[in-house]
Amino acid sequence: MxxxxxxxxxxGAVRAAIRxxxxxxxxxxxxxxDVGRYGGCYAVSKGLYDDYGPERxxxxxxxxxxxxxxxxxAAMGGMRPIVEIMTVNFSxxxxxxxxxxxxxxxxxxxxxxxxxxxxxxxxxxxKQLAAQHSHSLEAWYAHVPGxxxxxxxxxxxxxxxxxxxxxxxxxxxxxEHVMLYNREGxxxxxxGPVPITGAAVRREGTDVSLITYGGCLFKTLDAxxxxxxxxxxxxxxxxxxxxxxxxxxxxxxxxxxxxxxxIDEGWRTGSLAAEVSARIMEQAFWELDAPVGRVCSTEVPxxxxxxxxxxxxxxxPDIIAAAKTALAR
Amino acid sequence: MTDTQPTSGxxxxxxxxLSREHALHLLKEMLRIRAFEERCAELYTEEKIRxxxxxxxxxxxxxxxxxKALDATDAVVATYREHGHALARGxxxxxxxxxxxxxxxxxxxxRGGSMHLFDAKRRFYGGSAIVAGGIPLAVGLxxxxxxxxxxxxxxxxxxxxxxxxxxxxxxxxxxxxWRLPVLFVCENNRYAMGTALERSESETDIARKAACYxxxxxxxxxxxxxxxxxAAREAVTxxxxxxxxxxxxxxxxxxxxxxxxxxxxxxDKAEVEAWKQKGPILRFRHWLEETGMLDAETAGxxxxxxxxxxxxxxxxxxxxxxEPVENLTxxxxxxx
Ligand SMILES: Cc1ncc(C[n+]2csc(CCOP(=O)(O)OP(=O)(O)O)c2C)c(N)n1
Numbered sequence: 001m002x003x004x005x006x007x008x009x010x011x012g013a014v015r016a017a018i019r020x021x022x023x024x025x026x027x028x029x030x031x032x033x034d035v036g037r038y039g040g041c042y043a044v045s046k047g048l049y050d051d052y053g054p055e056r057x058x059x060x061x062x063x064x065x066x067x068x069x070x071x072x073x074a075a076m077g078g079m080r081p082i083v084e085i086m087t088v089n090f091s092x093x094x095x096x097x098x099x100x101x102x103x104x105x106x107x108x109x110x111x112x113x114x115x116x117x118x119x120x121x122x123x124x125x126x127k128q129l130a131a132q133h134s135h136s137l138e139a140w141y142a143h144v145p146g147x148x149x150x151x152x153x154x155x156x157x158x159x160x161x162x163x164x165x166x167x168x169x170x171x172x173x174x175x176e177h178v179m180l181y182n183r184e185g186x187x188x189x190x191x192g193p194v195p196i197t198g199a200a201v202r203r204e205g206t207d208v209s210l211i212t213y214g215g216c217l218f219k220t221l222d223a224x225x226x227x228x229x230x231x232x233x234x235x236x237x238x239x240x241x242x243x244x245x246x247x248x249x250x251x252x253x254x255x256x257x258x259x260x261x262x263i264d265e266g267w268r269t270g271s272l273a274a275e276v277s278a279r280i281m282e283q284a285f286w287e288l289d290a291p292v293g294r295v296c297s298t299e300v301p302x303x304x305x306x307x308x309x310x311x312x313x314x315x316x317p318d319i320i321a322a323a324k325t326a327l328a329r
Numbered sequence: 330m331t332d333t334q335p336t337s338g339x340x341x342x343x344x345x346x347l348s349r350e351h352a353l354h355l356l357k358e359m360l361r362i363r364a365f366e367e368r369c370a371e372l373y374t375e376e377k378i379r380x381x382x383x384x385x386x387x388x389x390x391x392x393x394x395x396x397k398a399l400d401a402t403d404a405v406v407a408t409y410r411e412h413g414h415a416l417a418r419g420x421x422x423x424x425x426x427x428x429x430x431x432x433x434x435x436x437x438x439x440r441g442g443s444m445h446l447f448d449a450k451r452r453f454y455g456g457s458a459i460v461a462g463g464i465p466l467a468v469g470l471x472x473x474x475x476x477x478x479x480x481x482x483x484x485x486x487x488x489x490x491x492x493x494x495x496x497x498x499x500x501x502x503x504x505x506x507w508r509l510p511v512l513f514v515c516e517n518n519r520y521a522m523g524t525a526l527e528r529s530e531s532e533t534d535i536a537r538k539a540a541c542y543x544x545x546x547x548x549x550x551x552x553x554x555x556x557x558x559x560a561a562r563e564a565v566t567x568x569x570x571x572x573x574x575x576x577x578x579x580x581x582x583x584x585x586x587x588x589x590x591x592x593x594x595x596x597d598k599a600e601v602e603a604w605k606q607k608g609p610i611l612r613f614r615h616w617l618e619e620t621g622m623l624d625a626e627t628a629g630x631x632x633x634x635x636x637x638x639x640x641x642x643x644x645x646x647x648x649x650x651x652e653p654v655e656n657l658t659x660x661x662x663x664x665x
Contacts, residue, residue: 037595038523061493061529062460062521090459093494128380128431130442132458300658304380304442305431311654 004189011181013155013191014044014120017162018082022052025080028166031058031067032084041086042122042181068094068119072102072171075117080166085121088137088175094119095140102171103146118165119173123151124215124265125313126179131301134309136265138214139272141173142243149243150196151175151214155187157240160194172196175242177215177265199246201253205235208323209253211276212263213239216314220263223319234323242272247279254284259326261293263314268296293322347555349622355397355554356617357631359389359610362413364635365422366585368643369412369429369443373589377646378429381458382443385413387584390609391516392417394557395484395577398512398565402452404474404483406467409444409458410516410583414486420448422638423645432649439652460521461487461494464513468500471509471574482568484512489578490521492535501542501574508573512564513539515576516551518583523595539576551581552609584608 008016021028030045036059039046049057060067064085071083085091091098098119105113125134142149148170152158158176165172202217203224212220217238224234235253239245254260260280264273277292295314302312366384373382385392388410396417399405407414415425420436428435429443437447437456445456454470457463467485474481491497492515504511515535519526526533539546545567549560557579564575582604586593593601605611617623 034523037528039594041522059524059528061524062490063493063495065495066493093459093496128442130380130440130445130458132444132462133381298657300661303440303652303657304445305439305651306379307651307654308431308440308657311657 005186006189007184008155008187009181010155010158010176010183011042011044013158013187014162014176015046015048017159018045018048021080021082021163021166022048022056024163025166027078027080028082029056029058029079030082030084031060031071033060033062033086035059035084040084042178044181045084064090064093065097069097069101071117071119072097072115075115075171076105076113081117082162082166083117083119085119087133087178088121088123089132089135091119091121091137098141098147098171098173099144103144106170107146114169115171116166116169117171118162119171120162121173121175122178123175124177124179125297125302125309126215128304128306128309130304134302136215136297138175138242139266139270139275142272142275144243146170147243148172148196148241149175150241151177152240153177153180153214153217153238155183155185156191157194159187159191161196163193164196168196175214179215183218197241197244197246199240199249200238201235201249202238203234203236205233205257207233207257208259208261208326209235209237209250209257210261210263210319210323211237211239211250211253213242213272214265216263216265219314219316220319223316223323226316226320227323232323232327232329239276245276245279247283250276250280251284254280255287258287258289260288261295261319261322261326263295263319265297265313267299268294269299271296290326290328293326295319295322352617352622353627353631355393355558356610356613356623357635358393358417359554359613360631361422361635361638362389362392362416363610364639365412365416365425368639370585370589372429372643378443379431380442380444381409381588381590383410383588384583384585385410387604387608388516388518388551388581389413390554390557390613391514391551391579391581392486394554395486395512395514395561397558398561399482399484402479402481404452404454404467404470404481405486406454406463406470406483407456407486408460408463408488409456410488411446411456411486412443415446415448415453418448418451418453420446420451420453423642426642426646427649430646430649431651432646433652434645434649461491461496463487464491464496464500467511468504468509471504471511472507475507475509480569482510482512482565484514486514486516488521489515489517489519489526489535490524490529491515492538493529501539501544501576504574505542505544508571510568511574512561512568513544513574513576515578516581517578518581520583520587520596522587522591525595536576536578539578544574544576546576546578548578548580551579552607552612554609554613582607
């Protein structure tokens, strides 16, 4: 480490990661709707078109199924595509290609084929975009064997996970929560790749484990801060990788705190929170002093008005309340 | 595609016989939409309206012209750029404005906002924000009409960007194969967000694409409300008579940004200005003045009426209530 830092945003960190990948490997190209001339719907790829040109920063028509499938095919053909889908709701038009092709081809071909594609997309609520632009469907992708799924939440991960994902021989889906793009902070000037597997302990604590990922990480850290003021020491775990899940880090934390709450912007039924809590039950049942708590989105298509949108997704007070329930406080 | 002229116009014989009353009505409908949109833009900067806001300024002739050809029992499916369609369909402006605010008196109880306007009573089926997502719905509504022997038509609006999606092609094929009563209306405003048509389509003539599915298709000057109404009436008559789907490609231009987040670096100001000179309201207004159908007094009266209607709509929205948080999970499914 040089010790030098740069002030940047999450958006800027993703952009730096794409730039870095384009520079490192000429097989890498970015493709998606309005990623080129327009600079990306969330401005992630702004400026890249001018520097790398239309071949490598490739605008596509509104054809999610077609261009995602083409990314999968190009990956099989020796390229290293980064496919950008504007938001997870639109990725449903490409779900067939991702689930039926990308995820199956290695196994179904008897191990002959490899699909080293990276699919990035925005996810989540918070911008009052209502029920066709705001959902968190990470769990659907994490359900599928053959895929790897990660959710960078910090600047370091936004900067570092893309290259690891591209080096991975399997298809990787990266989720970028819309409320993270504008987050600012300092990043080491020489920040480099970070693994796409493994959870991270973001705050150490002894009383309760708060387990989360993506857009909920900073709400959870805020909750932990507020809990500290009440004399409760919360440990915050950022799952980072949603498939595979890092059971060891979660179980080690629960073995220390004996209480856990999982915070997840997905809907409760069939959520990642459900999966994590089942694994804690399977692997650390005798460590628990209380049932595993869950803070998830209310089971409703995300509504437009701010007060209802806020009420529908996890907020710091909900997390604080769930932690206190786990502690019977 | 650089030509501005449609590839095939409508035959003169089908021009409407236009009464002054009807002409002024068309003008007023377009003016209402323009004024509503411009007010929405202001309200967005005041942060009264949030989320994504896609304005219809410049494209008014299409919704107004097509709606005139429909009966109250016909159905309408639109996109996220649908304020104009909702107004032209007769949804009350005050409840539309309340929806923009997210108030519970809105047409969708405030839950949808700008992109999700609905009115089942008026057979206005939204309000879909997935590009091309409404097109299969229109096919299904028409299928239900056909299977129940109702002589109803479903009008389906979408942008030219939708023509790149699979749902567009699958839907056109189904509608043609089953001879369904659908009026497809493509609002070709030349840009899908920042992507110009010629950068996204190998065949830029959208009407020709539709024709490949054996759907009688015409390309129209989307800035000419009379031409659109005439073509829509003719198409609706044929559809209602059992002739199967029809396709109108209306060539137009959006005067404003794609949404309120768009810096519009992909087109130059001169291009926008040139199109504004060809705008549907400006042109129709001039024509009405030339033919003596519109005088200054009438114009002033129309403007004043619209201003009052907008002011009342804003008041209604301002004074409306928010939906109580306890209602958050209402209507997700019917109660068991
Ligand atoms: C399936 C899907 N992909 C992407 C988007 C994002 N998006 C919203 S509108 C739009 C452009 C659509 O252009 P067009 O169909 O021509 O209609 P216009 O907005 O010009 O009226 C895009 C890319 C979306 N809403 N749905």
